[in-house]
Amino acid sequence: MEVILLSYNLPELKSEEELLRHSFFTFLVDGISRACSHQLVRHRPASYSQQSQRYVAMRDFPYVIPESLKGVKVKIEDKELTFKELMETIGKFYQKAVEEGVPKEDARFVLPNACTTRIVFTMNGEELVHFLRLRTCSRAQWEIREMAVKILKKLREKCPNLFNKVGPNCYYLGYCTEGEKTCGEPEKVREFFRKL
Numbered sequence: 001m002e003v004i005l006l007s008y009n010l011p012e013l014k015s016e017e018e019l020l021r022h023s024f025f026t027f028l029v030d031g032i033s034r035a036c037s038h039q040l041v042r043h044r045p046a047s048y049s050q051q052s053q054r055y056v057a058m059r060d061f062p063y064v065i066p067e068s069l070k071g072v073k074v075k076i077e078d079k080e081l082t083f084k085e086l087m088e089t090i091g092k093f094y095q096k097a098v099e100e101g102v103p104k105e106d107a108r109f110v111l112p113n114a115c116t117t118r119i120v121f122t123m124n125g126e127e128l129v130h131f132l133r134l135r136t137c138s139r140a141q142w143e144i145r146e147m148a149v150k151i152l153k154k155l156r157e158k159c160p161n162l163f164n165k166v167g168p169n170c171y172y173l174g175y176c177t178e179g180e181k182t183c184g185e186p187e188k189v190r191e192f193f194r195k196l
């Protein structure tokens with residue numbers, strides 16, 4: 001996964017609240033799974049441009065393998081399949097379907113959530129703080145969390161005054177808001193975000 005801060009603008013405003021509201025940040029994220037981009041685009045006060053699967057050839061499509069699936073073999077009927085073999089089979093199916101005249105926009109229906117994508121998005125500072133509070137938390141899924149941490153690092157490099165205090169709620173607010181779903185390790189998490 002690659003995260004690039006393409007551009008940002010910070011108007012000359014004194015109050016932090018106004019500055020967050022009127023500043024804009026544009027990121028390019030490449031190499032995340034479609035599962036992850038689907039979670040990202042749920043955040044509404046933002047603009048998105050995503051690589052299309054309608055026209056891009058996907059025979060050897062790149063994909064993300066979660067750690068938990070590495071080395072896993074699943075027996076289906078008489079055949080044992082690894083994740084990699086399953087992806088290759090899907091790629092072959094996709095390719096043959098396209099060669100037989102199925103439009104790419106339909107052939108892509110066989111592509112998995114693991115398939116990687118490239119997305120550009122713009123958010124104002126206020127929404128980024130909201131997004132980061134939710135998605136840097138241990139409750140967020142590992143991939144979007146990894147992405148959110150990279151985004152936060154870039155923001156801290158450029159605007160430390162605005163983003164050094166941002167992280168999951170246990171760090172940002174000083175207490176956990178996740179109730180029974182808490183990771184139970186707020187001190188460890190705070191330490192991570194203090195040192196980031």
Ligand SMILES: Cc1cc2nc3c(=O)[nH]c(=O)nc-3n(C[C@H](O)[C@H](O)[C@H](O)COP(=O)(O)OP(=O)(O)OC[C@H]3O[C@@H](n4cnc5c(N)ncnc54)[C@H](O)[C@@H]3O)c2cc1C
Pocket residue numbers: 042043044045127130131134135139140141
């Ligand atoms: C740990 C975690 C687990 C999740 N699990 C699921 C799940 O199982 N199923 C699922 O469907 N989703 C799930 N989500 C996604 C979640 O439901 C939201 O879609 C996502 O967090 C984005 O919405 P948001 O309220 O955070 O705000 P954003 O869309 O980021 O908007 C920010 C804020 O702007 C305001 N706002 C935005 N749009 C409007 C509007 N139209 N009207 C009024 N106010 C608005 C609200 O105050 C909102 O909180 C999960 C999210 C997290 C972080």
